[in-house]
Amino acid sequence: MSQLLDSAPREPALPPPDASWERDVGGIRVVFGAGRLSEAGALAARLGGRALLVTDPGLVASGHAAAALAALDAAGVEVETFAGVSPNPTTRDVEAGVAAARRRPVELIVALGGGSAMDCAKGINFLLTNGGRMEDYRGFGKAARPLLPALGIPSTAGTGSDAQSYALISQATTHRKMACGDPQARFRTVILDPELLTTVPPRVAAAAAMDALSHALESHVTSARTPASAARSLAAFRLLEPALAAAAEPAVASPADRGRLLLGAHLAGAAIEASMLGATHAAANPLTARFGVPHGEAVGLLLPAVIRYNAPAAEALYRELWPAGGAALAAWVERLRRELGLPARLAELGVAPAQLPALAAEASAEWTGRYNPRPVDRRACEELYASAL
Ligand SMILES: [Fe+2]
Incomplete structure (x- = not known):
């Protein structure tokens, strides 16, 4: 092996990509495997009994949102749903989600969808727990009070927002993207279910x-x-x-x-x-x-x-x-x-x-x-x- 390869960074050893496994990956509990969306209820229940589900119309149409709701219901988790996330979510999407969350007390957030749903869920979490506007959280570590625990279920293989402490939210007027980060904004648990990609x-x-x-x-x-x-x-x-x-x-x-x-x-x-x-x-x-x-x-x-x-x-x-x-x-x-x-x-x-x-x-x-x-x-x-x- 060449010197170059000897000095190359070491890759973390992970189980094969067609197996089913569960482990801590960089501080996030990753639950990996085909069909594991069905465990969303049990995994959410560990974080709280009343959830806000943040998703988008595509996930409703594909039936994945209904599957997540059924799993949450079976585990006894009460759910308020906000299914209005748009692509490249703006401050308006976040504010609409906050309004939905205020209909009843919420103890955790479940995000189901692509990067837009993940980012919007994090944005909602900031405003719901700490108030103010999205602009107040631009940068890193601006949340003074604790955020809610969250479960992330990505349905696309793209942004990697499911692994990040940043929410990318566009200003509704300018469409400029703001990066709003906080260590607590990361998901506690992430379900990586490759079957969701099929739709x-x-x-x-x-x-x-x-x-x-x-x-x-x-x-x-x-x-x-x-x-x-x-x-x-x-x-x-x-x-x-x-x-x-x-x-x-x-x-x-x-x-x-x-x-x-x-x-x-x-x-x-x-x-x-x-x-x-x-x-x-x-x-x-x-x-x-x-x-x-x-x-x-x-x-x-x-x-x-x-x-x-x-x-x-x-x-x-x-x-x-x-x-x-x-x-x-x-x-x-x-x-x-x-x-x-x-x-x-x-x-x-x-x-x-x-x-x-x-x-x-x-x-x-x-x-x-x-x-x-x-x-x-x-x-x-x-x-x-x-x-x-
Ligand atoms: Fe990107």
């Missing part, structure tokens, strides 16, 4: 998988990375890499690949807790805010360009993930993006060259850019956009 629409699943991949790749090279975060990034990438080609058709993917995607997305999310993110997310966010591009599609558009931009500063780290190096890794991401049917050019999304300076100004002000391994200023952001035009 995700292909385009949504493909974009989510690209987001998870971007988290593993970005978190591995940031200036804030730690040995522990790097180990998680690496473990996430090893799980995701062989399963990503199957991500766009989760209904026919093998159970093992669904397990790899869900656990890989969770671990990549856990890596971000320490490592933060980089220029891909900084440049992707204005595309979502201004043009409504789904987050995973926006990161997929920029990820190869950012890897090439970063390679001079992060080549050794990219080689830990992809021995042929950053340029080859970027080319692989481009091939994968094509296989997943995701957009490759900004022009496809209606972005004109004249709009790049304004986008670059916003991207260079995004907090995630600060942790990029190679500094990114306004000009660098404009070049990144131009290379993806």
Whole structure:
């Protein structure tokens, strides 16, 4: 084995992705396995007897919300439901959820859905327990009073919000994303049930998988990375890499690949807790805010360009993930993006060259850019956009 591999971060040993298991992963009780949504009631009952279920219309339509409600009911947990979470949740979604929660006393929060439901549930938790507005919690550790315990049940393999102490909530008026974090905002327990992925629409699943991949790749090279975060990034990438080609058709993917995607997305999310993110997310966010591009599609558009931009500063780290190096890794991401049917050019999304300076100004002000391994200023952001035009 080469010296490079000898010095590479150690990956946490986890059971196979098609097994059923339960263990503490970085301070969160992870309950993993097909069909384990049925244990939501028993797991919730350990945290409290009166729950607010936060979910979205897609989960109601797929029947997963009814399954969760049945499990909660069977365990004797009383439930108030807020099923109004919208994609890229705003302060308005959070306020509507708080209003639902105030109908009766709530002792715990159960979040069922994609990253939007996870983030919205955390936002509701802040306002319900500590009052005020979402803006008051921007940053980290702003909650003065205890938050409610929460159970997270992700239904997509993407954001990794199920592993994080941050809620990403957009301001309703500006659509700018605010990152509001607190150690208590993390879920106490997370159910990772790969069967939930089977009902995700292909385009949504493909974009989510690209987001998870971007988290593993970005978190591995940031200036804030730690040995522990790097180990998680690496473990996430090893799980995701062989399963990503199957991500766009989760209904026919093998159970093992669904397990790899869900656990890989969770671990990549856990890596971000320490490592933060980089220029891909900084440049992707204005595309979502201004043009409504789904987050995973926006990161997929920029990820190869950012890897090439970063390679001079992060080549050794990219080689830990992809021995042929950053340029080859970027080319692989481009091939994968094509296989997943995701957009490759900004022009496809209606972005004109004249709009790049304004986008670059916003991207260079995004907090995630600060942790990029190679500094990114306004000009660098404009070049990144131009290379993806
Ligand atoms: Fe992301």
